[in-house]
């Protein structure tokens with residue numbers, strides 16, 4: 585188990601700034617997801633930890649010892665950092681056991697370790713298959729086993745599920761996080777998939793344009809995002825113009841309590857809630873806020889409804905996550921459960 589600490593890490597490629605002054609601590613045994621849009625610097629951060637890229641400024645420590653700073657550069661193979669790349673990158677001509685054992689001594693001990701790894705990732709008995717005789721999910725588990733075989737201090741995973749289709753992706757994601765937890769690995773996983781980050785990780789580091797803008801637990805980044813960009817990035821939002829007065833805000837969906845410690849001044853603000861905070865009722869009673877259903881996306885476990893609320897002449901678009909069987913054209917009543925976050929307009 586090892587702590588990974590980045591302090592003031594910056595990197596530019598020519599005139600392109602990839603990372604600016606990033607401070608990030610991943611505690612020992614923790615799985616941290618680095619989440620952000622394409623091009624925000626996630627892979628660069630990972631490659632700096634692994635040692636494939638040297639930062640222009642800053643320091644990376646593993647277990648309190650610098651692996652890179654102004655004076656030190658520990659090469660990748662001596663960092664104890666294992667990399668699981670996007671698409672397994674297995675050796676096609678070697679069988680599964682040889683892929684896993686590639687970096688291990690060719691001794692009885694090495695072979696026992698390969699068998700242990702095969703069991704760990706649920707592929708016992710498949711050691712003699714070639715990678716092309718495995719499914720995409722199985723190949724990704726072999727890549728994980730290969731990375732874990734030399735008992736690395738830290739595992740970094742770069743969008744490891746992006747080549748898998750949606751159903752398999754969720755399953756392999758669960759399996760991989762179980763394996764990482766079982767061996768108490770310190771792991772950093774790069775993803776641009778919000779659901780993946782929130783469901784897998786102990787903490788989520790949100791990046792925007794080369795900067796780390798928030799690092800917190802999945803519930804913190806989802807319900808208490810530090811700014812509107814983070815709020816928008818980590819999930820769907822309902823954005824309502826409002827007027828703040830003290831710890832409440834008046835919106836088209838009524839007066840809502842406000843969550844948050846640093847609040848803008850009273851007056852016009854943007855109030856935001858998550859779509860699952862909107863309750864939809866098929867019966868429109870007197871005094872209720874009425875809305876018109878424009879469209880419904882049905883996902884089986886729930887549905888996302890796009891609604892319009894009329895406030896005077898201004899139509900306000902609202903997203904609601906609901907299990908109610910709604911259809912386009914329905915008129916419904918809606919209300920908000922729980923507090924709103926408010927941001928300056």
Ligand code: ATP
Pocket residue numbers: 597598600601602620621622623624625626627628629776
């Ligand atoms: P994605 O999700 O699309 O993989 P990312 O968040 O991982 O993106 P990076 O790959 O870290 O982003 O790239 C950050 C920025 O640095 C981008 O603007 C990218 O074009 C640039 N960049 C990365 N590597 C290089 C390189 N070797 N040479 C020049 N520019 C680079």
